[in-house]
Amino acid sequence: xxxxxxxxxxxxxxxxxxxxxxxxxxxxxxxxxxxxxxxxxxxxxxxxxxxxxxxxxxxxxxxxxxxxxxxxxxxxxxxxxxxxxxxxxxxxxxxxxxxxxxxxxxxxxxxxxxxxxxxxxxxxxxxxxxxxxxxxxxxxxxxxxxxxxxxxxxxxxxxxxxxxxxxxxxxxxxxxxxxxxxxxxxxxxxxxxxxxxxxxxxxxxxxxxxxxxxxxxxxxxxxxxxxxxxxxxxxxxxxxxxxxxxxxxxxxxxxxxxxxxxxxxxxxxxxxxxxxxxxxxxxxxxxxxxxxxxxxxxxxxxxxxxxxxxxxxxxxxxxxxxxxxxxxxxxxxxxxxxxxxxxxxxxxxxxxxxxxxxxxxxxxxxxxxxxxxxxxxxxxxxxx
Numbered sequence: 001x002x003x004x005x006x007x008x009x010x011x012x013x014x015x016x017x018x019x020x021x022x023x024x025x026x027x028x029x030x031x032x033x034x035x036x037x038x039x040x041x042x043x044x045x046x047x048x049x050x051x052x053x054x055x056x057x058x059x060x061x062x063x064x065x066x067x068x069x070x071x072x073x074x075x076x077x078x079x080x081x082x083x084x085x086x087x088x089x090x091x092x093x094x095x096x097x098x099x100x101x102x103x104x105x106x107x108x109x110x111x112x113x114x115x116x117x118x119x120x121x122x123x124x125x126x127x128x129x130x131x132x133x134x135x136x137x138x139x140x141x142x143x144x145x146x147x148x149x150x151x152x153x154x155x156x157x158x159x160x161x162x163x164x165x166x167x168x169x170x171x172x173x174x175x176x177x178x179x180x181x182x183x184x185x186x187x188x189x190x191x192x193x194x195x196x197x198x199x200x201x202x203x204x205x206x207x208x209x210x211x212x213x214x215x216x217x218x219x220x221x222x223x224x225x226x227x228x229x230x231x232x233x234x235x236x237x238x239x240x241x242x243x244x245x246x247x248x249x250x251x252x253x254x255x256x257x258x259x260x261x262x263x264x265x266x267x268x269x270x271x272x273x274x275x276x277x278x279x280x281x282x283x284x285x286x287x288x289x290x291x292x293x294x295x296x297x298x299x300x301x302x303x304x305x306x307x308x309x310x311x312x313x314x315x316x317x318x319x320x321x322x323x324x325x326x327x328x329x330x331x332x333x334x335x336x337x338x339x340x341x342x343x344x345x346x347x348x349x350x351x352x353x354x355x356x357x358x359x360x361x362x363x364x365x366x367x368x369x370x371x372x373x374x375x376x377x378x379x380x381x382x383x384x
Contacts, residue, residue: 012321013068014308016274017061018287021049021089022080023279027114027156030147031180031216033208034080039290039297048085049279054093056303057277062100064308073101076110078276078287083117087125094129110134110175114148115163116156123166127173134175135163140193144185168198176201176245183217183226187234195244203248204231206266208291211350211361228368235369239376253373256339267366268341269323275311277303283311285320288346296349319356320345328357340366 023045025035034042049057065073075097077090094109101107111126112134126133138145142157149155167174177199179190194202206227209215217226231249238247252264262268265286276284281303289296299314311317319326324337331342342348343360350358360366 011312012271012273013070013312014064014273014275015070015072016074016076017057018076018078018274018276019049019057019093020045020079020276020278021077021082021093022084023047024084025080025114026084026116026150027081027148028151028153029149031182031207033291034287037208037291038213039294041290041295041298042080045278045280045282047080047279048089049093051092053277053279053281053303054089055096056281058093058096058100060277060303060308061097062102062105065105066102067309070105072106072108073097074108074110076112078112081114081117082111083113083122087122090126090131091129094131108132112136112178113163114156114160116150116159118163118166120166123170123173127170131173132175133167133173134178135160135167135199136178136180137164137194138179138182139185139190140164140195140197141189144182144190144193147182164197171198171200174199176203176248178203178205180205180207181227181230182207183230187230188237191234191237195241199245201246201248204234206344206347206362206365208288208344208346209361210292210347211358212352213291214361225365225368227362228365228372231365231369232372235373235376250373253339253370254377257370257374257377262341265320266344267339269338270341271321271323272317275308275317283308285314285316286346288344291346292349293351296346326357328354328359330359336367336370339370 023042024047061073077093082090090111097107109131111131115135137160138148142155145157177194179194179202181204207215235250238244238250248264249266252262252267256262256268262270265272274286276287278284283299283301283303283306284297285299287297299311299316301311301314324332327342331337343362343366345356347360347362348356348358
């Protein structure tokens with residue numbers, strides 16, 4: 001692409017900017033790695049992004065787009081819960097970015113929300129400004145969302161179910177659903193209930209965990225793959241079930257098996273293309289790193305004193321962009337490395353040995369899923 005170097009020292013610019021517009025949340029999900037995890041940096045940050053920070057961030061995005069001759073950037077407004085601000089600051093952020101971008105560069109805007117504050121009027125307002133809205137859900141029933149409660153312990157489902165109904169009627173606005181896997185819930189119940197909500201996309205997320213802070217479900221004894229088994233069952237339901245939502249983790253793996261690059265940090269070896277700007281203007285790496293230790297996502301950079309090219313050169317960013325070279329020996333020698341990519345970077349962490357150069361804590365589960373998908377793909381090709 002124009003503006004990028006080629007060869008072994010290629011620089012891939014950021015194309016996705018995750019902007020925190022609110023650093024607090026109205027829910028207290030029992031598995032939240034931000035507010036119940038080891039990193040408490042959110043406590044010292046302003047609850048809402050100041051207008052000056054918003055404007056400076058827009059200028060930095062435009063500067064990066066101009067430097068690298070980008071034709072499109074993706075802006076995701078996050079929190080906390082971004083709708084705690086109401087739509088006004090979201091519209092202001094979008095207007096600031098659009099006004100700053102150079103000619104020939106466009107921006108696609110999204111909001112990731114828990115849905116509890118969403119109203120029809122708010123959807124209309126955000127849709128008119130070109131936003132798409134993604135929901136975070138654990139399934140399509142009250143029981144499956146029992147871990148998603150507010151600070152008084154009350155269920156979020158009544159409010160979320162209203163949001164789902166509103167978004168089903170606005171498919172041009174509905175971006176999809178992010179679902180963190182709970183293997184105590186059956187994959188058929190979860191997938192079928194989500195499919196019934198008619199989202200265009202579902203992304204099943206492994207719980208953010210690592211060797212120092214293991215997943216909720218024990219992974220031993222050797223050979224046991226509870227998350228891989230769960231995902232294999234869900235894949236079969238999706239593969240055999242006819243028209244339904246795109247399931248990102250499945251389409252990513254299928255694409256990698258067919259030789260396409262990945263667009264996710266969950267699998268594959270494609271370079272990182274996203275960064276985070278918090279409400280105080282701090283430039284950070286992806287939030288998932290906050291599940292490992294205090295300060296893991298920090299760079300020491302901010303939008304007032306540093307460019308996004310400075311962030312590209314940060315050692316932490318470079319480590320996550322190094323592909324196969326950044327993996328440990330076990331991963332580099334694995335036959336599945338081009339597809340697995342070592343798994344999510346945060347899931348490799350081990351405090352007492354190797355830091356992030358270990359295999360994923362979900363290594364066996366990922367191998368189980370990838371081999372299963374490859375077998376199903378091969379069988380389908382053979383039949384045709």
